[in-house]
Amino acid sequence: MAQKEKDFVKEIANIDTDFAQWYTDVVKKTQLVDYGPVKGTMVIRPYGYAIWENIQKELDTRFKATGHQNAYFPMFIPYSYLQKESEHIEGFAPEVALVTHVGNTPLAEKLVVRPTSETIICEMYSKWIESYKDLPVLINQWANVVRMEKTTRPFLRTSEFLWQEGHTVHATESEARKETLDMLAVYEEFAKTVLAIPMLVGRKTEKEKFAGAVETYSIEAMMLDGKSLQAGTSHYLGQNFAKPFDIKFLDSDGTHKHPYQTSWGVSTRLIGALIMAHGDERGLCLPPKIAPIQVVLIPIAAHKPGVLAATKKLATTLQKAGIRTKVDDSDQTAGWKFNEYEMKGVPLRIELGPRDIEGGVATVSRRDKAGQKTTIQISTLKKDVLALLDDIQTNMYIKAKVFMDSHIKQAKNMTELADAVNNKNFALSMWCGDTACEDKIKTELAATTRNMPFDQSPLGTQCVCCGKPAKTKVYFGKAY
RNA sequence: CUGGGUAUGGCGCAGUUUGGUAGCGCGCGUGUCUGGGGGGCACGAGGUCGCAAGUUCAAGUCUUGUUACCCAGACCA
Numbered sequence: 001m002a003q004k005e006k007d008f009v010k011e012i013a014n015i016d017t018d019f020a021q022w023y024t025d026v027v028k029k030t031q032l033v034d035y036g037p038v039k040g041t042m043v044i045r046p047y048g049y050a051i052w053e054n055i056q057k058e059l060d061t062r063f064k065a066t067g068h069q070n071a072y073f074p075m076f077i078p079y080s081y082l083q084k085e086s087e088h089i090e091g092f093a094p095e096v097a098l099v100t101h102v103g104n105t106p107l108a109e110k111l112v113v114r115p116t117s118e119t120i121i122c123e124m125y126s127k128w129i130e131s132y133k134d135l136p137v138l139i140n141q142w143a144n145v146v147r148m149e150k151t152t153r154p155f156l157r158t159s160e161f162l163w164q165e166g167h168t169v170h171a172t173e174s175e176a177r178k179e180t181l182d183m184l185a186v187y188e189e190f191a192k193t194v195l196a197i198p199m200l201v202g203r204k205t206e207k208e209k210f211a212g213a214v215e216t217y218s219i220e221a222m223m224l225d226g227k228s229l230q231a232g233t234s235h236y237l238g239q240n241f242a243k244p245f246d247i248k249f250l251d252s253d254g255t256h257k258h259p260y261q262t263s264w265g266v267s268t269r270l271i272g273a274l275i276m277a278h279g280d281e282r283g284l285c286l287p288p289k290i291a292p293i294q295v296v297l298i299p300i301a302a303h304k305p306g307v308l309a310a311t312k313k314l315a316t317t318l319q320k321a322g323i324r325t326k327v328d329d330s331d332q333t334a335g336w337k338f339n340e341y342e343m344k345g346v347p348l349r350i351e352l353g354p355r356d357i358e359g360g361v362a363t364v365s366r367r368d369k370a371g372q373k374t375t376i377q378i379s380t381l382k383k384d385v386l387a388l389l390d391d392i393q394t395n396m397y398i399k400a401k402v403f404m405d406s407h408i409k410q411a412k413n414m415t416e417l418a419d420a421v422n423n424k425n426f427a428l429s430m431w432c433g434d435t436a437c438e439d440k441i442k443t444e445l446a447a448t449t450r451n452m453p454f455d456q457s458p459l460g461t462q463c464v465c466c467g468k469p470a471k472t473k474v475y476f477g478k479a480y
Numbered sequence: 481c482u483g484g485g486u487a488u489g490g491c492g493c494a495g496u497u498u499g500g501u502a503g504c505g506c507g508c509g510u511g512u513c514u515g516g517g518g519g520g521c522a523c524g525a526g527g528u529c530g531c532a533a534g535u536u537c538a539a540g541u542c543u544u545g546u547u548a549c550c551c552a553g554a555c556c557a
Contacts, residue, residue: 011518020551035490095556116557149529149556152481157556210557218557267557300516308552335517353516363516373516480556 012343015281019225023153026275026283029342033154040152040159047344050292051271052162054143058289059164059266060193061224062186068138068166073120075144079110081119084244088118089213095147100143113146114355118212118237118263121167127168132251135259136179137169155272156480157230163267169242169259171251172445176260177236183264184217184234191231195270196278196287196397197221198404199231201476202451203374207435213263214238220450220475222277222404226424228450228477229272234264272480277400284345285367288389294324295385296341300353302329310336311352314362314381323389336463343368347392348385368392368399408475410459415442419475421447430470432463441465441476450475 011029013021027033032048043053044125049083060070076099083089098113114120125137140219146160155161166183170176184201191197199219209216213235221231242258243249278285288294295318299311311327318325326346328337334351341349351363351373361375366388376384404426411417411427420427422445431437431449441464442448452474463470 091556100508145557147556151553151555161557163557207498209500265557269557298516302515304515333515333517333519335515335519337518338516339518351516355516 007107011201012281012283014225015279022279023272023276023396026343026407026447027154028280030284032271032284035154038159040149041042042154042158042160044162047292048271051274051286051290052268054290054292055194055266055270056164059186059190062140062190063140063164063166066138066182066186068168070141071139072141072143073114073117073124075114076111077114077117077120079112079184081123082112085212085241087240088212092116092147095149097148101250114143115145115147115163116263116265117141117143118146118167118241122241122247124260125169126224127246129247129249131290132171132249134455135169135171135249136175137178138166139168139272140164143149144454145173146301153272153480155268155275155477160241161263161268165263165265167248171257171259171408173260176262178236180215180236180262182233183262184219184232187232187264189220189264191219191221194289195274195277195285196289196393196400197231197273198397198401200228200404200453202453202475204233204451205435205438205449205474206452207438208449208451210263212237212240214240217452220477221273221277221428222400222407222477223273223402223480224279225276226426226477226478227409228479229269229276230450231270231271232264232266235262237261237263256297265328272287272302278396280343280370281371281431283343284457285396286345286347286469288347288393291347292324293341293344293346294389295325295348295350296337296346297325297350298334298337298341299327299329300351300356301336304354306357307354309359312351314352314378318385321386323385342367348388350385351378353423356357364388366392368395411464411476412460412462412465413467414441417447418445419443421445421478423478426450426458426475427464428473428475429464430458430460430462431474432466432468433450433471434463434466434468437463437465445476447476447478450477450479 012025015022031045034043036043043173062150096115097113111148122394140476142164144160144162149157149158152158165374188201189201199221201219204216213237217232217234219232220228223229227371241261247259248256249259250427297315302308308329309342315325317329347367349365349442356362360378362378363373363375365373409420409425411420417427438449456473461470
């Protein structure tokens with residue numbers, strides 16, 4: 001019986017017993033992605049790229065609304081730029097791709113294929129900024145970056161990935177700090193309302209922060225296997241880059257000053273987050289606001305007179321309401337299509353057959369409640385579908401939130417910490433602030449600090465690891 | 481980088497132990513009956529077995545070398 005129930009997903013591995021294989025199967029079988037010929041590279045196929053385009057659209061609107069402009073900086077960076085900030089080069093050197101030759105001719109100076117663009121952007125900023133009147137600079141770029149990773153997985157960690165990186169410059173520290181937190185809040189709001197993924201929001205520890213930043217903040221999501229995924233970061237850079245890159249402005253008081261900077265980014269990794277936060281044994285489950293196809297219409301017995309025409313008429317009604325709609329009148333059987341679009345995570349399916357048409361109704365099935373079918377009146381189709389999509393969006397967030405909340409355990413000592421992180425939970429603990437304790441926990445439990453929440457009301461007085469007086473409250477988890 | 485594994489039609493695999501006519505499932509094409517949860521029947525196309533060298537009358541199978549990928553560790557959006 002259990003086997004029988006599983007028939008509809010024979011193409012993908014069991015999500016409970018083999019999560020890693022499930023992930024690989026889903027990204028491949030739903031045609032989000034294919035492997036590129038060079039190790040660690042991925043081809044983002046149309047269905048996957050459509051998700052990225054929707055992410056871009058939603059975020060770009062938010063960036064513009066908060067005063068940012070888009071620009072584009074070159075992919076090649078002189079090697080010397082990377083060396084100007086010592087922590088930065090140390091952090092990225094092992095994984096940068098270098099161009100050493102053009103044809104057979106060695107280059108006088110090696111070129112770095114950008115792993116991130118702080119250095120080249122700062123170099124340009126130093127030319128552009130002269131006066132306090134030039135500030136703030138609020139620029140974002142959509143780009144690809146290259147980091148030659150040893151262990152790669154589609155979307156989660158690839159040698160080349162797509163992202164956006166915001167790079168801002170401010171006259172004062174407080175303004176830059178505000179920008180850092182404002183953009184973090186934009187990410188959190190986007191994740192919540194568009195991706196339907198709840199996030200742990202907080203500051204990274206010294207050990208985990210970005211190479212060259214004063215402070216790094218992150219949003220962290222919980223995947224269905226209890227592991228954590230860093231989904232976005234926002235860095236307060238202070239003057240760490242302004243000084244070595246000699247970015248200066250003449251302030252209104254007549255003195256030259258170094259400005260304060262931020263950078264922030266999210267990547268195609270967000271698609272991985274979507275997959276692993278919402279998926280189930282049938283495959284993908286996409287929130288309506290990000291789904292490339294929001295409603296799929298499937299004609300039943302399409303050869304019978306009037307069926308296909310009636311289905312297309314419904315599609316037109318929905319499309320006019322701005323709903324991303326597809327009619328699948330292909331030659332596959334209805335059952336095949338049901339499974340296919342469920343695997344692809346389409347939020348809402350509408351079946352229209354002779355029986356429906358006779359009754360003036362359509363049969364609908366929600367992806368977030370797959371297996372259940374209801375009928376809606378064709379006369380109120382548009383209103384009902386909009387309401388259903390809304391409800392699916394909300395329901396998916398609540399479901400993910402309940403899941404995450406129920407998988408966060410307070411841990412006061414190493415035993416409790418081990419118990420939490422070994423059983424698909426995050427742990428919330430007090431910590432002395434010492435990197436040695438982080439290292440010990442990582443070595444012994446394979447868990448790392450995720451971030452330190454803004455709510456620092458103490459849970460206790462002792463460090464979860466060494467027992468010494470605790471300074472901060474921090475989340476631990478196993479991470480991707 | 482350390483340890484283990486794999487490489488055979490588009491995909492997933494068998495065949496290797498004991499050398500002897502390259503097979504299966506899915507997918508793909510044509511026709512037909514179907515169509516409300518991955519349909520049935522009939523016919524058909526498609527592979528110099530990762531690459532290179534060697535042993536042999538004969539190599540997918542044995543030997544040596546080589547490359548790529550996968551899994552588990554150390555590093556990372």
